[in-house]
Amino acid sequence: MSSVKPQILIIEPFYGGSHKQLIDTLIDSLNLTDYELFSLPATKWHWRARTSALYFSQLIPPEHNYKVLFTSSVLSLAELIGVRPDLVTCRKIVYFHENQLVYPVREVKKRDCQYGLNEILSCFTADIVLFNSNFNRNSFLDNVQPFLNIQPDFKLKHIREKIEKKCEVLYFPIKFHAFPNKRRIVNVEVDVDVANLEQECLHLIWPHRWEHDKNPTLLVEVLLELNKRQVNFKVTICGEKFPKVPEAFEGIQEKLGAKLVNYGRLSREKYIETLLTGDIVISTADHEFYGVSMLEATYCGCYPIAPNKLVYPEIYPKRLPIMKLKLLYTSYSVKILLNVYM
Structure with missing residues (x-):
């Protein structure tokens, strides 16, 4: 010794x-x-x-x-x-x-x-x-x-x-080099046709801690409204989970059925694999100071949709080409959030 x-x-x-x-x-x-x-x-x-x-x-x-x-x-x-x-x-x-x-x-x-x-x-x-x-x-x-x-x-x-x-x-250090080099790189000015998104099966990912400050209630409202409108989507709800499950998540598995493809914490390997298959990563947070999972998902090829407040305007500044898709929303209404998706 x-x-x-x-x-x-x-x-x-x-x-x-x-x-x-x-x-x-x-x-x-x-x-x-x-x-x-x-x-x-x-x-x-x-x-x-x-x-x-x-x-x-x-x-x-x-x-x-x-x-x-x-x-x-x-x-x-x-x-x-x-x-x-x-x-x-x-x-x-x-x-x-x-x-x-x-x-x-x-x-x-x-x-x-x-x-x-x-x-x-x-x-x-x-x-x-x-x-x-x-x-x-x-x-x-x-x-x-x-x-x-x-x-x-x-x-x-x-x-x-x-x-x-x-x-x-001192920005939080994310080991992007540890991610597999398999992510999709898309030219948002050329390759993305927002009008056609509803014709595809969108994989939505919500990778946040399961607590009230991440506003799971809004997430559920949006998912149920998308389901009601018969939008072609599937969703992963992952992130850090605690013994007490948010009230908003009660019955969500039955309500979404097969559209809920992942529910609960994923292993690191499965988490990265899931991010690489995602289309949109969502934040509904009332409380966020950095957004590690949002940045990881964005790096893996997911398009971020987040509130136009908290840290998000800082990590997704207007000068980025991706911001041409208006990925920061200004209202917590389901209607506006749906308009962003669609």
């Missing part, structure tokens, strides 16, 4: 999905002796955000040679440094996959402000704060003061100014 102590401490309280993908990409470029990774499974997010700092404080060895600490914003970095002051000398880097200041909640009064406060305090504690998109960075900074104004008295001021200089954008 090597006596060399690692200099990089990596902490991921929610080791799944894009969080896991980022960490795995990061450590692929490191030697085993360079880093030490501490993680927790990607379940029970609220408890990970609340208690992981205390949990990891007991796991991280008291004798170490760490020079860099890298973690996601799920960890309350301020709490960790508070109970483990020996880590304060590390170069502390926090990566924001999302931010809680603008996380959609069903009722504003039920928003748990502690998660947002933890993120703000983590920014104070960190040396570098990284965001996966300009939209993520700007939405966080723009909402720091409105979020803090929820406090009824003793208003906090000048918080944004104190953390903004630390904030940078």
